[in-house]
Amino acid sequence: MKTSKIQILCGLAALILGACDFSTAEEIAEEASSVSCPKALVCPDSLEAETICDARDGNVYRTVQIGSQTWLAENMNYCMNASWCYDDGASNCDVYGRLYEWSSAVKACPDGFHLPSQDEWDSLAAYALENAGDENSSLRSTESWDSDLVTPGNDVLGFNALASGRYYFRAFSDLGFKAYYWTRESETTTTAYIRTLSGMINTMGFGNSFKDSGLSVRCLKD
Template sequence: MKKYKTLFILFFVCNILYSQEKDTFVDVRDGKKYKWVKIGKQVWMAENLAYLSSVYSIFDEQTHPFKNRNLDIRTLETPYQFVPDYNGDDVDKAKSTNYYSKYGVLYNYASALKSCPAGWHLPSDSEWKELERFIGIKKEVLDLMGQIRGEVGVKLKSTQFWKDEVKGTDEYGFCAIPAGVIFQDKEYDRGAIFLGQGELIYFWTSDEKETMVGKIAAIRRGLDNSKNSLLPTNNKSIIRFPIMKSFGLSVRCIKDE
């Protein structure tokens, strides 16, 4: 019953506040129905991708509740999919969790590139910029990396589920909810940490980012209310910044033209 109550609240919050062109489609791979919304000339998924072909646990009860030392998420080429509140490798059980129902799945970069359904794809940095320009980011700050880029992020954030007082107006029905992020622990050993649920959401783009040691990062977008954020944020900005490909982020697919 609690799971269905969560789904009802999420549907209500993300459906009554806008009058954009919208509809639903079904992912034929698993039969899951998704909402979509047209923003400008683009058609975006209006909820996080939840396709789960396999699941990897970040838990290890013998060491730390948010670590699994048998999983090295720094591996860049291996696709990983995560449901943070599930400990195990059973896809059906992972799908029965409250996190999956509300937030979907977190993907590393290799998995994000391959996980969108047919007719949809992982959006590029340029496609994100088109969305950002449409909702009001000024052209002169569009390409800034790791800096404040206006205060239009609230237009994409959901009106509920954010712990901070700066929630969203969800003016376009994008309904970004704070799913959290999976990243390497501070010692950079084998293992991972999940944090930020209720405080932030990061989305993959398809664009890689060259670093001093090669293309080990990709550009992401973030909406971040976290008090411990490593980047400058006023809780209203859309963050544009490179992040390690091994991290676990949310995915919003965009429809092919």
């Protein structure tokens, strides 16, 4: 009876204010995470050395060999649902790549590449520490870091980690200060493991984040 009264009242309100919204929480979340993607490009007939082209949208990425691993030397910028440009600015995607929810991050890498595991991130850190003297500055770019507050990296290994920030609790933060990367491994149904790089410490950080956070994606060759 109570439901019928609510529906009647809603029907009356619709005549005055417009239609009532019976969207579910899932539908609202899906609408909020949907994005408008630019027109896909076609991969060029030839590529420069140490680059790959994502056949899905024509974006070209630099690669770098670090020890036995081949990484993309740029953050992923494949447009898909549940991903954002920092501050919703398309120009930020051009520079920093997109920020992905974990459910999108595990599908974001181009053919022949994958979202790295914790062990694969740890192998990168171990190689950097042994061969470049640290597992932080040697991986961070010489640009994009707020030099007034944090020390830019030296990027001697060419990983080119950018201070791309994150999307967390519906707010963008830490641009210029910190890089957040997903691993492919879940911790719980709502959290997954991550790796971080910051100008405030000299190690690679680790921890977890809610899966609906927006973090960067770096892809590793299969």
